[in-house]
Amino acid sequence: MAKGYDVAFVRNVTDIDDKILNKAAEHSRPWWEWVSTYEREFTKAYNTLGVLPPSVEPRATGHVTQMIEYMQRLIERGFAYEAEGSVYFDVNAWVSAEGSDYGALSGNRVEEMEQGENDVVGKRGAQDFALWKASKPGEPSWPTPWGPGRPGWHLECSAMATWYLGESFDIHCGGLDLQFPHHENEIAQSHAAGDGFAQYWMHNHWVTMSGEKMSKSLGNVLSVPNILEHVRPVELRYYLGSAHYRSMLEYSQAALLEAAQGYRRIEALLEKTGPVEVGSWTPAFEAAMDDDIAVPKALAEIHGQVRAANSAMAGGDMEKARAIASQIRAMTGVLGVDPQSEQWRSGANNNEAEHHALDILVQAELQRRADARANKDWAVADEVRDRLSEAGIKVTDTAEGSTWDLGNN
Numbered sequence: 206m207a208k209g210y211d212v213a214f215v216r217n218v219t220d221i222d223d224k225i226l227n228k229a230a231e232h233s234r235p236w237w238e239w240v241s242t243y244e245r246e247f248t249k250a251y252n253t254l255g256v257l258p259p260s261v262e263p264r265a266t267g268h269v270t271q272m273i274e275y276m277q278r279l280i281e282r283g284f285a286y287e288a289e290g291s292v293y294f295d296v297n298a299w300v301s302a303e304g305s306d307y308g309a310l311s312g313n314r315v316e317e318m319e320q321g322e323n324d325v326v327g328k329r330g331a332q333d334f335a336l337w338k339a340s341k342p343g344e345p346s347w348p349t350p351w352g353p354g355r356p357g358w359h360l361e362c363s364a365m366a367t368w369y370l371g372e373s374f375d376i377h378c379g380g381l382d383l384q385f386p387h388h389e390n391e392i393a394q395s396h397a398a399g400d401g402f403a404q405y406w407m408h409n410h411w412v413t414m415s416g417e418k419m420s421k422s423l424g425n426v427l428s429v430p431n432i433l434e435h436v437r438p439v440e441l442r443y444y445l446g447s448a449h450y451r452s453m454l455e456y457s458q459a460a461l462l463e464a465a466q467g468y469r470r471i472e473a474l475l476e477k478t479g480p481v482e483v484g485s486w487t488p489a490f491e492a493a494m495d496d497d498i499a500v501p502k503a504l505a506e507i508h509g510q511v512r513a514a515n516s517a518m519a520g521g522d523m524e525k526a527r528a529i530a531s532q533i534r535a536m537t538g539v540l541g542v543d544p545q546s547e548q549w550r551s552g553a554n555n556n557e558a559e560h561h562a563l564d565i566l567v568q569a570e571l572q573r574r575a576d577a578r579a580n581k582d583w584a585v586a587d588e589v590r591d592r593l594s595e596a597g598i599k600v601t602d603t604a605e606g607s608t609w610d611l612g613n614n
Contacts, residue, residue, distance in 0.1 A: 216259035250429040265361040284397040288327025290339030290352035296332040311385035336360040359390040373401030440465035472544040484531030
């Protein structure tokens, strides 16, 4: 989009699967209500962090017709079969076929693959996976030529992706944990059906705590509203996007606050230069983003330009500082964190305006404390810290200076 491409972004929703049915049953809730509740929370979090909406957000239950057609194509080509009302993908048949690339994405060998599906009634091979699951008592179902049932997880995505993007499209994204079996099986069923499917795969790594992926099952999930008690939405977005998408981001409150402080340095520079038009990004920024979206390198370039603009102002060259500021706006705009954009200046996100006003006051006190420490005036330094502490503000000293947080946890 930044370079003028017309991007069609499809973000499909799995609104029926084993986990959904089990969780809804555990909480005595209708499965569709369980799905809708979490879908709304997901959308709300994305909107709060300024994530652009997709071009379309299809749901699996709305595309059963496309799934039936997909299964018919696979059966006709000899790569799927019906058994006891279920339909399975025949992995051995596909592996034996000319042009098969099963396992190429994840690097797994077929004989070592485990699909993790417990329902094995009628399966020809242990590696075969369900495209369609026969109806069970109490479960929702849809009619098909093979009897009533519900979709298999892998089939949903291929059917929806090709319906909206065509038999071949550019990029497929997803979490690293989806490489196998999900994405490997998507490729298998799509290629076996005669579709080119995705040309490129981009797998993002996880946000972790104590070295473990955040997940509800582990009980180590932090909600967006919880984190926004400590930083503004734009600062959380900046933090979450600061690592390379293929690198793991180890969450800690100290790292979050340090990132927020880094963002505030960008913001402070643009406040000093005053409003400027969005200019053009620098060649170094463009090279970084063109290199597999190397955001850490891109952020290093942004902060380098912040230092250059501050130096220009210190030397009395306001015209140069404002020219650099316009470049900074362009670069931060690509990353969705332009401090002068209408989105982040509106103050409409989770007390952003209040937090910003408080930050200005606290930063002045932190500078006073830093000056006192530089002059070895420990009495004044301690006085500032104690007063901030009494106000519920926690000060943390880092190698790059002091950060602050509402120390309420």
